[in-house]
Structures are given as C-alpha cells and as structure tokens.
Amino acid sequence: MTREEIYAKLNEVFQDVFDDDTITVNDATTADDIEDWDSLEHINLIVAVENAFGVKFNMGQVNGMKNVGEMVDIIQEKV
C-alpha cells in the first residue's frame, strides 16, 4: 500500500470517528489540530484505524505516536 493510499483511507477513518467530513490529515497532524481528538477519543480512533487497515498497534506504539506521520509509518510497516 502506498502512502497516498493509506492517507486516502485514513482520512475516511478520521472523518468517521470525529464526525467531520472536512478533516484531512497529513504527516504533521497532531491531536492539537483536531478539536475532538483528546485522550478520551484517542483509543476509539486507534481501534477504528486498526479495523480499517487490519493491523494491530502495540501499546508502546499507541502511547508514543507523536503525529499522524508516525501512525502512517507503522501502518506501512504492517500492511
């Protein structure tokens, strides 16, 4: 899967989880850039991403992701 394909799918997941069709994410996107992305919503997002891509993040990765770019790196490694 190319990075572009991952982003296309990832945008859909973000839009679905945060109920906002205008969201588009990139490598630099962080929780600060999306209003509802807080620690309460973080795991819902992670589980939705895991289901969409058929991957599993370990807790170290979940806790350590600093931006969407890092999330995409891990997805790319696993798919």
Place this chain on the structure above:
Amino acid sequence: MDITSVGFYIFTGIVLLIYWNLPQKYQWKLLLAAGAVFYCLNAHPATIVYLAFSVVTVYYAVCYFERTGEQAKKSQEAAAGRRRVLILTLAANAGLLIVLKYTNLGVHTWNRLFSGRGIILNEVHWLEPLAVSFYTLQLIAYLLDCYWGVAPAEKNVFRLALFASYFPQMVSGPISRYSEIGSQLFEKHDIDYDRVVHGLKCIAWGLLKKMAVSNRVAVVVNAMWAEPDVYSGFYIWIAAAGFVIQLYTDFSGCMDIVLGVSECFGIYLPENFRAPLLSKTIQEFWQRWHITLGGWLRDYIMNPLSKSEAMVSLGKKCREKFGKKKGKQIPVYLSMFAVWFLMGLWHGDSWSFVAQGLWFWLVIVLGQMMKGIFATWKKKLHISDKNFAWQMFQIVRTFLVFTVGSLFFRADSLLDAFHRIGLSTQMKFSFGVFKDFAHLCYSSDLGGKPGLLVAAVSFLLIAAVDVCIYMKSDRVFRFFERHRVIRWAGYYALVFLLILSLDIRAQEFLYAQF
C-alpha cells in the same frame, strides 16, 4: 530531611561539590550512594529492602524481555512466557505497594462493615516505606515500556536502582520515565554556570511558594479546619479554597525546588505543573496539575484498559445498541472510572481520597454527556470562547470544582467530608466569627499584618508568572533578561520576601507522605 531544611541544602551542596569533581564513570555511582544515604536519613534503613525488591524484580523481568523479544515474534509459547513474567512482576510490585499502603484501609473497612459479626481485625504496622508510591509507578512504567519494546533493557541493576532512587525526586516526584531521564543520569555533567544559576532561581521560586504563601495559608486553613462548628457555613468553602492555594503553592513549590536541584546536577526532570489554576475545564486542569501522574495513568491504565479486547467488544455492542456517538463513549467512561478511582486511591489510604477522584470522574463524564446541550446554550446566548468574561467564568468554575474535590482530599475521612459539606449549607453569619477569622489572618503565626502583606505580594507574583506561563508569553521573562537593574531588583525582592518568611512555622510537604 525536608527539602526546605538547611540539612537538605548542606547535603545537596556536599554531593554537588564531589559530583562536579568526579570523572563520568563515578558520577552516577555517587548519585546512587547519595540516594541510599538520603533514603536512610529519611526512613528506617531496613525499608530499603522494599526498594531493592522492586528494582531487582523489574531488572530480571526486563532482561528476560530483551532476551526473548525476537523469539516472541515467531513463537506463541515465547510470547505467552513473556506475558506470564509481566503479570508476575506487575503483581509483585503492585502487590507490595498495596500491602504497604492499603492494608489498614482494608482493615478499617472490614471492621466498619462486619464489626457486628464479632470478627475484628487489628491494624498492621509495617515499617513505614519511603516514596514507595513514586518509585513503584516509575518502575512499572519502565517494565511495561520494555515489554512493549519501546525502551531498552538496562543491563546494570545498579543503574536501574539509580533511576528508582535519584534523591532529588525520590520523596515527591515527578514520576519520570526512563526515556526522559535514563540517559541523562549516566552522562558526564561538568559544572555549568548558567545551569546552576537557573537551578538556583527555580529553588528560590519554589521556596517563595512554600515559605511565603503555603506555610502562611496553612496556618489559617488548619485553624479553621480544626473548628468546623465555629467556621461553618460559607467559611467551610473559604477554608477549602484556602487549602487549594496551600496545596498548589506547596506541591508546585516543592516541584520547582526538585527540578532546580536536579538542574544543578545537569539532569532535567519533567515538569509537573503548568499554571493549573487558570484552567478553563477540569480536563484541562488535570493536564496541568501533577502532569506526570496524569500521564502515567493515561499511558499505563487508561489506554491499555480501553484497548483491551473486553472493552473493544463492549464498545461494539454499545454502538449497536445506543448508536455510534453514545455507544462509543460507554467503554471510555468505564475506563475513566478505573483511572479516577486509582488516582484517588494513589493519594492515600482513605475512601475520602477515592471520593475525590470519583468526584472529578463524575464532573468530566457529565460534562461530556452534556457537551451538545452546553454548545446549544452557548450559541443561543451568543457566547464566544474568546469572550473575556466567559473565560473568567470558566476559570472560576474550574477552581470551584477543584475546591470541592480538595475538601475530600483534606478531610480526615469520608464521613468528615460529608459532615463538612453538610455544615457548609448552613446559612448563618456571625460578626464574632468574622472577627475571629480576621484575627486569624493577622495572627503572629503568619507574621502579623506585614506577614499577610508578604503572603499577598508573593501570591500576586506567583499568579502573574502563572498567567505568563498559561498564555505562553515569554515577553515578560525576556524583558527581565534584557534589563539588568530590574532583574536584580526582582532577585532582591525575592530574597527579601523569603527572609521575611523564615520565622513562619514550617509545614511538612503535603505530597511527601506518599
């Protein structure tokens, strides 16, 4: 050895002088020895066995994880073995913490519930451990990070022991991660003028918070707290609000001192406070107050619990039953319940601490559930988030919510907390009580009227700096850096305020009891 005591600074000064003159390979060993001496000076030396037990069990577990990391990717048996070692080590360390800290909570609860059946349990008096709540959390975090493969295993058990017993942070935190301070502890640190000066400034700032404000406010709060029947009604909340100021200046002052001392050694610890009293919501408050504990609970309790198979499958069922929006929140609220329960319990062996944690859980959950309604009201009333009056209202509201929680924190028991809440509803005003309160504020224990003035000026200074920190505005700090005369006037003022606070009776740091 309190960190505002002369003994502490003599001890630190001696360690620093030796430290700067040692080659790198001996510097961390000196810190380890200093940690052991500091421990023995502050607690029964035999209780160092508890610390050694935690360090050794975690050391063997992380070494095992390192050895079996590659195998576990290929073999299910190896993965299961790792899981078993993790569970055993977690149980041993968390178990030790529970036994040492919470046995008597169990005893008291049992006796209260079952005293009628004739089985009365006796209190257990262990040799009191030092800092067990702090180093256990640090070691558990490191254990899990190694298990998840995001931290390397420390091959030297004594280096791991230093991570758990680094003396500046031993008694009151912050709860550091190995990734934050691990490498710093073992690097070469020469004497660095700028770093030492900045460290000393942090220490002075922390002392100002503790000695000029916290110790004075404590005198008033303690006197009011001791007589709830006299200081009832509105005064209960005055005392509780005073306690919030006392707690903040006590704990954040303590952290400034700890971070400053550590900076002198060249080791930067994570910050624990970021102007929390200016938070607009209680969620934001907890992202700014005791940051390292909140981060620990998020990463090692909340996230693993929310992502567990049971919670994910519950979330799925809830979404089917209650719809996408509401359904996905239910597992989050359940995980949060566990987090806030533990947050409360971590603070002490009384149900009133648990009630404090659950109070915050309730406020956050209600806030989340009513988010939509609040948004509609705000829209109808044309309230903008940028509106100054609205922001002030939010800050006061958050302060009041925290004040209610702090009443549970300060209370001797859950019953005591509810008793005081009951007394706070009495609507009576006595001029005599007001006069007593005014006398209390002017009492000689605070240094009379000048003492009150020192506390007020110091508090305003602290508040002004917090506003700059909150607004991320470093213009004021740069202004001080640029203007030497003003800067030095500030230093003299700080020293002057400290000198005027030297005779105030020292109060024990509230967070040193954990």
